[in-house]
Amino acid sequence: MDVTAAHRFAGKLTELRARSGNPSVRELERHMPFARSTISDNLSGRSLPSWAFVEAFVRACGHAAGTTEESLHLAQWREALRQAKGIAAAAPDRDFPRVREAYLERIRRRYGHAELGALAPGGDPDRPGLIPLREIFVPPEVRADPPPVELPRELVRRLVDRGEIRHGDLPPGIDAETLDRIRRSHRGQPARPVLDVIADDTRHGLVLLGDPGAGKSTVARYLTLRLAEAGDEGTLPVLVELRAYADARWRTGTLLDLIERLSEAGGHGLPRTVLEGYLRAGGRAVMIFDGLDEIFDPRLREEVADEIAGLAARFPSARVVVTSRVIGYQRSVFDREEFRTYLLQDLDRPRIERFLTAWYRLAAGDRPAEADRLRDRLLAAMDEVAAVRELAGNPLLLTIMAMLGRKRDLPRDRRDVYEHAVAVLAAQWDPSRHLRDERHTREHADLDVQDRLALLRRIARRMQDAPAGLAGNHLLDHDLIDEVAGFLRSEHGLPPGRAKAVARAITDEFRTRNFILSHYGAGVHGFVHRAFLEYLTAAGIADRVTTGDDDLLQVYARRWPDPAWEETLVLLAGMVEPAQAGQIVDHLLTADPLWFLGPRDPGIGRSSESGARNIMTALRCLNEVRDVAALPRQCSAAVNAVINMLEHIAEQRVFAGSPVARTLVETAAPMLTRIGGHHPRIRSRYRDWYLMRGRFLRIPLEGEDFIDFQVPPAAQTGAGLLRDDGEFAAVLNGLVRFGDVPALRDDVLDALARGRPGDPEVLASLRDVAEHDSIGAARRGMVQGVAMAARPAGAAWDWVQACLADDDPFLRDGAVAAFGFEWRAHPEALPIVCRAAVTDRDPSVRSAAIGVLAVNWTADPRAGAALREIARSDAEPSVRIDAADRLIAAWSTEPETVSLLRRVVDDPAIPRWFRSRLRQELVGVTTAGPVARPLPERSADPRRIRLDAVIDAARGTDLSRERAVAARPEDRIAIVRALAVGWAGDPALLPWLCDLARTTTDGRLTETILWTVATTWPDRSEQTELMRDVLAGDFPADVRGTAMMLLAAGGRADPAVPELLRKLTGAEDDHVRSLAVELLGTGWPRDPEIVALVRSFAETDGADAVRYAALKALLLARRPDPETLELLRRMAVADSDPRMRRFAVEHLTVGWHDDPATLALVRRQAVNGVTGDDRAAAVQALAGGWRGDPATRELLHGFVAQGEEADPDRWRAAIRALAERWPYDQEIVGLAGRIEAEEEW
Structure with a gap:
């Protein structure tokens, strides 16, 4: 290799990059199918790059510079590379250049477009045409040396992400050792881009394994295409699709003979003498043998593997690539010849997004906004439904989703995706491959796609009736074969013996070819994707409901408490008629009147799954109905139930992060978003309740020396419903700036960011508050809010990146959270958070970054390596403790972690209490890993056990209700609420509750009745009269306040x-x-x-x-009219209450910091304020609103220079402000630390 020539050519590439505006490596990577490391290596000048790299680099630079195709001068670049290499491809004869060029042209035509027709729904007028492969191909990642084991995708993901699976979730035959092999494979072998592996692996032979649909053939075709596009200066590509070799007519001679036959038949191969002569002369080639698993005879498959290995040995200048499905692959032959084995990984979120962006840009043509909308809708469906997210990792299933996503509203229509995906996979079967008897082959020939789907539904039903039920997703081998044989006997009349033989073949076919069933070992099978089991179960029930063999409401009554059935029940609601779905919603909303006391049987599911399961399932079922406009009564009842749950969270002081609160945001919010478009009255109902009541709800948190407040997620829950409501938006914008409860501002922030993503006004408002608010926690939250509201690109990306380098630690902390949570799917997110954890100058930011790594990247070895580096060498003992604590929790099974933690135990700088605890933790650590720690049994709420019987007795007459309420005072509220849920249709109940509210002396009971009747019967005049009576009566102030808010919420039009x-x-x-x-x-x-x-x-x-x-x-x-502004200015200076003066200064700073008069006023208050508190408040406001003003910083330094004696409050406030917003002055930071220590003492 001429190193000088390589350097000169790299210099030309560098000059082109400079002329194109010097795009960063990150930007180049976005437009090139190469990793950053490959780009950097090729630009280093150590060796000459390939033509594929040069072409991609020139195109990427052209994109950065905005040049046209003609201006790229690709032909000149190809000639320059040819001259630099100074070589010509070895040719066995004079005709080789002509033969090669003709061959490459045929390859370019054959593989230039993706083959997608078989995936599109039949009869679809929008079936995809010819789609250029290079436009949509996204290179997947691979891991080396995969363990030979099958598991359902959901279990693999849980094992890798969380490192723990419960014993009850495991199929028979899967033990801790098996799980540990999988976990170690993922953590010990980092994923790498497949094209980089093929280009960089020092061995000339490698095997790519993958499940059906994982992209093996697509990788083979794309690689062949790219090499063919490089022309006569590139490596010669030879792609052999081995399914042809499985046909006896082609199975004569050697593989080189087969390549020649392919050349004769369709021009996709080369004459043997030409190819062999080229390889013998040392010509560079990549020989790809695609689909070793397509050869079904095991003996023939081993012979072909031997021949492939022999070719690799005979022609060392050729790189040999073999692809195969995982099932049936025997690695002994290739291991002997030192082939390296890799497993294709599911597509991660960034790759999925890249594929969808390219797909919809092609599909939408000249409508980029429509392309972005379709892409974002499908990405949102992935975020919302775990089953959709799981399927999307498979390229085949993702392509099906993308096709259907143009006409389907995912995730609501995901059942169409499941149906089509299962049909596509089932259509590919051919059990004759597994049959030796020709009679058996003929007997299954009549099984069309509908028969196969019916069979799969039957298997799903057998699985649901097994002891483990839907939660288990596994069936013993003999049970599976019996079920298939029974289907063949009953539906196709096969005699028992032949039915059994065909059943075995069908079972093998589903597992090995169709990617529907997995074999777990020990004679156990299960559906490879749980979504298939759930869909097929629901479809089977829908069929039986249609024929009258199943009672729909009985199915829901029996199954709704079981979390394993939730997705199936939701899918089923979308398969029946809207009227039937309405009955389902009615039934579920009233199925558990005591839902707020927890589940009847806490043993079902985990504790985190408890909380209003019947209501959440009802909301999801309603959201599944296509024609939701046909169910106005159920929609209204659903919104009332949501408001009731928000009231419950406040009344019962439920922790804001509880399962009930989370499910409101995750489940209720999407449902409200959808039904709001069909029912304007529902929108105004929720908006008025929020403005007049919901935003006032508080959850007090009281300690010995503090009181704080949380809030129910009322704004987030209604954000999508009221996305286009100007009044709601105006109040949220006001609250995010001027809200006086931090938790309320957080709720509003999330509502703005998620309800109006990408809105320029929202983004500007969030950035404004982040830069000028005087409260550090608010600034941190606003940075994360910007990332919630914007995609990781453009101005938002640049601004959050700038926050990472800001002097303000709260802004840096917010930026870490932005990358770690909102933008964690971006490929640069993990490196950014790792850098912050290791290098940020503030210990609190480093600790925050450590927490983000431990929460979001427990499966990534780079995160573990960063934490080990921190635990080993961070200058701050508290940060080393944080890192060690996270390591012991999530990385304790890795030997290097254990070794490091043992050194931490001996570190004298670490407090003794932590070293003692760490020593105890290490005693129990083994490399076997945490598989499944049993969860403690939970018991039901005692009130739940007692009141189930009481409620049944209380639902009859007024007298029985009165006895129930009088029986135990501590049960009154629960009884009243349960009656309103379960028996709202009883005409006597509402009058009885109103009378009880008027006559009881229990203020809390009265207040509960008020919001209960308002949310259950919002349109009834009796509840309005009750509110008026309470306001006019002698009731406590807080009870009258509740009545006032509820009356205003329901009466804005009155x-x-x-x-x-x-x-x-x-x-x-x-x-x-x-x-x-x-x-x-x-x-x-x-x-x-x-x-x-x-x-x-x-x-x-x-x-x-x-x-x-x-x-x-x-x-x-x-x-912000002049009168309000003047009012604030007067209050800031002259109000009699010092708190009002502080509030006025803070609000002026946040809302009118751009007004020069505001700065002048706040400066005067800092100098001449009436009290020390006034001056301190003004100092804090100056540091927030005018941080970029040099005069402000100089003024604050002047206050510090005057000394503590001159003005103690202002002096301390100035030191704190300087230390927080300009923390590079070590003297100031030291003074701030002294003040903090004194106050703590």
């Missing part, structure tokens, strides 16, 4: 409601008055009289609470 609120602004109780003022200002912001009234309360009322409520109402109305 002129009498604002009039009543006006009267209540004159009430004696400040709580009642302040709430009435805020409801008026928020609920009727366009009424000038109401706005003037609210402003007058803000200016002149004698109660601080009332003035603050009025100020919030004015700010949330998002009417």
Whole structure:
């Protein structure tokens, strides 16, 4: 190799890159089928690159520069590479260049387009035409030396992601040692791009294994195409599709003879003398033998493997690649010849996104916005439904999804995807490969696709009736064969003996060829994707319901408590008529009146799965109905149930991260989004409830010396439903800037980011708050919010990247969270978080990054390596402790981790308590790994056990209800709520509840009845009259406040409601008055009289609470008129309450920091404020709103220089502000640490 020539050619490439605007390696990687390491190596000048690389590099530079195809001068670049190499391909005779060029042209024509016709639904007018392979191909990754074991995809993913599987989830025959081999394979062999492996592997022979649909043949074709496009300067590609060798007519002579026969038949091979002469002369070639598994005779397959290995030995200048399915692959021949074995991996999220982007850009033509919409819809379906996400990793199934995604609304129509995917896979079967008897071959010939699907549904039913049920997803071999044989006997009249033989062949075919069943070993089979089992089970039940063999509601009554059945029941709801689906929703919503006390049988499922299962399943079933507009009553009942759950979270002080709260966001929010488009009245119902009631709900958290608040996820739950509602958006924008409860701002932030993704106004607002808010936690959250609302590209990417380098640790912390959670699928996310964990200058940011790594990348060896480096060498003992703690939790089975942690035990800088704990943890660590720690048994809530019987007795008459409520005071609330859920149709129940609310002396019971009747019977006049009676009566202030909010929520269209609120602004109780003022200002912001009234309360009322409520109402109305601005300025300087002066300064800073008058006012307050608190608040505001102003920093340093004695409060505030926003001054940082230590002491 002429090294000088290589350097000169690399210099030319570097010059082209510079002329093209010097795109980064990251940008080049986006437009090239090569990894960054390969790009860097080829630009280093150590060796000459291939033509495939040069062409891709020139095209990528052209894309960066915006040049046309003609301006790329590819022919000149090819000639330059030819001259640099100074060689010509070895030729056995004078005709070789002509023969080679003709052959390569035929290859380019044959493999230039993807073969997709067989995947499209029959009769689809939009069946894909000729799609260029290079436009949609996304190179998958591979791992070396895969363990020989099959498991369902869901179990593999759980094992790799979490490192733990429960014993009950394992099929028979799978033990801890097997699982450990899988886990070690994933962690010990990092995934690499397949094309890099083929190019870089030092051995000249390798085997690519993969499941059906994993992309083996596509990789082979793409590689062949790229080499053929390189022309006579590239490596000669030879692709042999071995399924031809399985045909006896082709099975004469050697593989080289077969290649010659292919040349004679279709021009896709080369004459043997030409190819053999070229290889003997040392010509470079890549010989790809695709589909070794297509040779079904095991003896013949071994002979072919021997011959392939022999070719590799005879022609060392040829790289030999073999592809095969995993099932049936025997590696002994290739191991003997030192072939390296790799396993194709499922596509990860970035690769899926790249494929969908390319696919829909081609499908949508000149409509890029439509392409992005289709791509984002399918990606959202993957995020929402685990089964869709699991299937999407398989390229074949992802392509089917992409085809159907143009006309189907995923995930709601995912059953169509499952049906089509199973049909496509079943259509490929040919059990005759496994039969020796010609009679048996003829006997299965009549099984068409519908027969095969019917058979699969029968297998699914047998599996659901097995002891493990749907949760197990496994069936013993003899049971499976018996079921198939029974189908053949009953449906096709085969006699028992022949039915058994054909059943064995069909079972083998499904497992080895169709990617439907897996063999787990020990005579056990199961569906390879759980989604297939769930779909087929649902389809079978739907068939039996149609024929009258199954009672639909009985199926739901029996199965809904079991989490393993949830997805099946949801799919089933979409397969029946809308009227039947409506009955299902009605049944489920009332199936468990005591849902809020937990499940009847906590042994079903995990604790995290408990909480309103019947309601969540009902919502998902409703979302599955195609014509949801035909079910207005069920839609209304579903929204009422959602509001009731949000009220429950606040009333019962349920932790905001609880299963109930999470399922509202994950399940209820998508359902509301969909039905809102069909039912405008439902939108206004939820919006009015949120504005008048939902945003006021609080969950107090009380400690010995603090009180804090959480909130139910009311804004997030309604974000999609109210995406286009201007009033809702205005209030959310106000709350994210001016909200006074951090948890409320977080909920609103999530609602804005997820409900209005990509909205420029939202993104600008979030960035503004992140840069100027005085509260560090708010700034951190807003950075993450930007990543929630935007794709990892363009201005959003650049801004979050800038936050990583900002002086403010809260912004850096937020950026780490952005990459670690919102953008974790991006290929640069993990390296970015690793760098932050290792190199950030602030220990708190490093610790935060450590936590992100431990949560999101437990399966990635790069994360483990970073944590080991931190535990070994971080300068801060507390950070080393964090890293060691995470390592012991997730990486304890890796020998290098155990060795490192043993050194940590002996580190004197680590506190003794942690070393002691670590020593105890290490005692039990073995390399066998955590397979399945049994979960502790949970018992039902005692009230649940007691009240099940009480509720049954209480549902009859008023007298029985009164006895039930009087029996045990601690049960009253539960009984009232259960009656409203289970027996809302009883005409006597609502009047009885209203009377009970008016007469009971239990204020909490009254309040519960108020929100219960408001959410259960929102349109009934009885509940409205009850609210008015409570407001007029002698009830506690908090009870009257609840009645006021609920009345306003249901009566914004009633002129009498604002009039009543006006009267209540004159009430004696400040709580009642302040709430009435805020409801008026928020609920009727366009009424000038109401706005003037609210402003007058803000200016002149004698109660601080009332003035603050009025100020919030004015700010949330998002009417930054001059009067409101002037009011804030007066309050900041002259209000009698120091808290109001602080609030006014903070709100001015967040809302009007661009106004020069605001800066002048805040500076004056910092210098001349009435009290030390006033001056300290102004200092904090200056550091937030005007951090980029050099004069501000100089002023704060001046306050520090004046000394503590001159103004202690301001001095401390200035030190804190400088240390937080400009933390590079070590003297200031030291003073801040001293202050913090003194205050802690």
